[in-house]
Amino acid sequence: xxxxxxxxxxxxxxxxxxxxxxxxxxxxxxxxxxxxxxxxxxxxxxxxxxxxxxxxxxxxxxxxxxxxxxxxxxxxxxxxxxxxxxxxxxxxxxxxxxxxxxxxxxxxxxxxxxxxxxxxxxxxxxxxxxxxxxxxxxxxxxxxxxxxxxxxxxxxxxxxxxxxxxxxxxxxxxxxxxxxxxxxxxxxxxxxxxxxxxxxxxxxxxxxxxxxxxxxxxxxxxxxxxxxxxxxxxxxxxxxxxxxxxxxxxxxxxxxxxxxxxxxxxxxxxxxxxxxxxxxxxxxxxxxxxxxxxxxxxxxxxxxxxxxxxxxxxxxxxxxxxxxxxxxxxxxxxxx
Amino acid sequence: xxxxxxxxxxxxxxxxxxxxxxxxxxxxxxxxxxxxxxxxxxxxxxxxxxxxxxxxxxxxxxxxxxxxxxxxxxxxxxxxxxxxxxxxxxxxxxxxxxxxxxxxxxxxxxxxxxxxxxxxxxxxxxxxxxxxxxxxxxxxxxxxxxxxxxxxxxxxxxxxxxxxxxxxxxxxxxxxxxxxxx
Numbered sequence: 001x002x003x004x005x006x007x008x009x010x011x012x013x014x015x016x017x018x019x020x021x022x023x024x025x026x027x028x029x030x031x032x033x034x035x036x037x038x039x040x041x042x043x044x045x046x047x048x049x050x051x052x053x054x055x056x057x058x059x060x061x062x063x064x065x066x067x068x069x070x071x072x073x074x075x076x077x078x079x080x081x082x083x084x085x086x087x088x089x090x091x092x093x094x095x096x097x098x099x100x101x102x103x104x105x106x107x108x109x110x111x112x113x114x115x116x117x118x119x120x121x122x123x124x125x126x127x128x129x130x131x132x133x134x135x136x137x138x139x140x141x142x143x144x145x146x147x148x149x150x151x152x153x154x155x156x157x158x159x160x161x162x163x164x165x166x167x168x169x170x171x172x173x174x175x176x177x178x179x180x181x182x183x184x185x186x187x188x189x190x191x192x193x194x195x196x197x198x199x200x201x202x203x204x205x206x207x208x209x210x211x212x213x214x215x216x217x218x219x220x221x222x223x224x225x226x227x228x229x230x231x232x233x234x235x236x237x238x239x240x241x242x243x244x245x246x247x248x249x250x251x252x253x254x255x256x257x258x259x260x261x262x263x264x265x266x267x268x269x270x271x272x273x274x275x276x277x278x279x280x281x282x283x284x285x286x287x288x289x290x291x292x293x294x295x296x297x298x299x300x301x302x303x304x305x306x307x308x309x310x311x312x313x314x315x316x317x318x319x320x321x322x323x324x325x326x327x328x329x330x331x332x333x334x335x336x
Numbered sequence: 337x338x339x340x341x342x343x344x345x346x347x348x349x350x351x352x353x354x355x356x357x358x359x360x361x362x363x364x365x366x367x368x369x370x371x372x373x374x375x376x377x378x379x380x381x382x383x384x385x386x387x388x389x390x391x392x393x394x395x396x397x398x399x400x401x402x403x404x405x406x407x408x409x410x411x412x413x414x415x416x417x418x419x420x421x422x423x424x425x426x427x428x429x430x431x432x433x434x435x436x437x438x439x440x441x442x443x444x445x446x447x448x449x450x451x452x453x454x455x456x457x458x459x460x461x462x463x464x465x466x467x468x469x470x471x472x473x474x475x476x477x478x479x480x481x482x483x484x485x486x487x488x489x490x491x492x493x494x495x496x497x498x499x500x501x502x503x504x505x506x507x508x509x510x511x512x513x514x515x516x517x518x
Contacts, residue, residue, distance in 0.1 A: 049479040149476035151443050152493060153452025153459050153468045155394075158387040193375035194382065202382040240385045248381075271453060 005218030016177030021064030025165025077128035108308030117184035134169030137278030168283035201238020227299035232306030233261035235274030260285035401458025439467035469493035
């Protein structure tokens with residue numbers, strides 16, 4: 001039965017994460033997970049713009065992943081991923097020099113889990129042997145597109161989040177690997193009327209709640225079946241709201257309900273406010289940190305529910321409310 | 337079949353396809369109305385979890401920092417009057433130039449935005465704040481070229497100040513004219 005309930009996909013072949021590569025920016029490398037990432041990127045080899053820097057970080061993450069997987073670009077049957085830039089310029093431009101069939105996706109910061117779900121589907125159905133999943137984001141490209149010039153002196157509120165600079169990639173296949181993708185729950189749009197683009201955590205928390213509840217209902221599992229339930233980038237404020245939302249439903253959250261945006265920075269790092277966000281946030285924390293914990297046997301099974309705020313620079317200016325989405329994936333340690 | 341604000345032709349086609357009423361479609365007004373309550377409840381919950389803004393602290397800081405910037409400006413003006421021999425009236429222009437230069441320099445060094453995060457509205461005092469909006473926009477868009485990049489975007493943040501400054505000046509002058517001449 002490849003589908004449970006209305007929203008949850010099951011991958012009977014249990015595609016494995018063959019290898020993963022992560023590249024972090026300087027603030028992310030200085031954070032608590034700094035030593036979990038494969039590389040720190042401080043300068044673009046081309047040094048022309050923030051945008052080329054982001055593309056180069058993505059290329060580097062893919063390069064590291066392929067080297068770890070002992071694969072060539074030509075061995076990839078499909079690449080799925082995205083970023084926050086308009087027209088997915090980081091993802092598509094980074095594929096200009098390689099002959100790899102590619103799908104670009106946009107679910108804002110939930111792009112990683114969306115890409116993982118589709119990659120799982122591609123491997124499971126047999127249309128692809130090796131699927132590359134990757135996302136990137138850059139603090140300055142996001143600031144430029146969604147907010148103000150980076151050097152503009154505007155005071156940001158405590159609910160603000162810092163867009164993560166970094167890129168992460170992974171190869172899914174049936175060949176080898178101890179961490180398997182077993183389920184994916186496809187989220188629905190939730191919009192509870194939040195308009196303030198400085199309150200992404202509040203805008204996305206209901207989407208996280210809806211998808212996690214749908215997942216538990218579809219699979220018949222409880223929070224206790226997971227060693228960790230991690231949302232994408234609700235930040236500290238959004239995490240508190242989500243915890244409250246579950247409490248109001250009378251649900252016992254007897255697991256570690258954490259958030260990638262909370263984990264990537266220390267609260268006392270300068271200008272991180274409520275925590276991290278961005279398409280690379282859940283990717284870096286999942287591939288750099290969670291997957292390693294699963295590989296080392298510290299955890300057996302986790303739920304990663306990446307959340308995306310689907311606003312654009314134009315809709316934010318037009319005072320539209322912010323629709324949000326959350327896609328969840330289950331990663332499980334499989335011995336042999 | 338009706339959609340708000342939209343005339344649908346060939347309704348019979350849609351009817352045969354099974355799109356019988358708007359309640360079954362994407363445009364579900366009943367659900368939308370229901371959502372109003374849920375939204376209000378959720379907004380209360382969000383308000384509860386929003387970290388309080390340190391209003392008093394922000395106000396005091398803005399007052400002191402804004403005052404300090406003006407004090408520095410005053411020192412610069414005194415320098416031009418006492419040392420460089422400018423008349424008090426003529427000292428204004430070189431003073432503003434020095435303040436603009438300092439603001440642009442600190443913006444380019446990547447310091448001004450960090451200072452503004454701490455100082456809040458105090459850093460928005462006209463001369464230095466205005467210079468920062470223009471310099472930051474120019475830096476940000478330099479990769480898009482001299483004309484459409486820097487030229488086209490330099491007034492992106494400063495533009496509204498000029499537009500509404502000119503508009504309000506016009507109306508104030510109009511009122512003044514009418515009061516004096518009528």
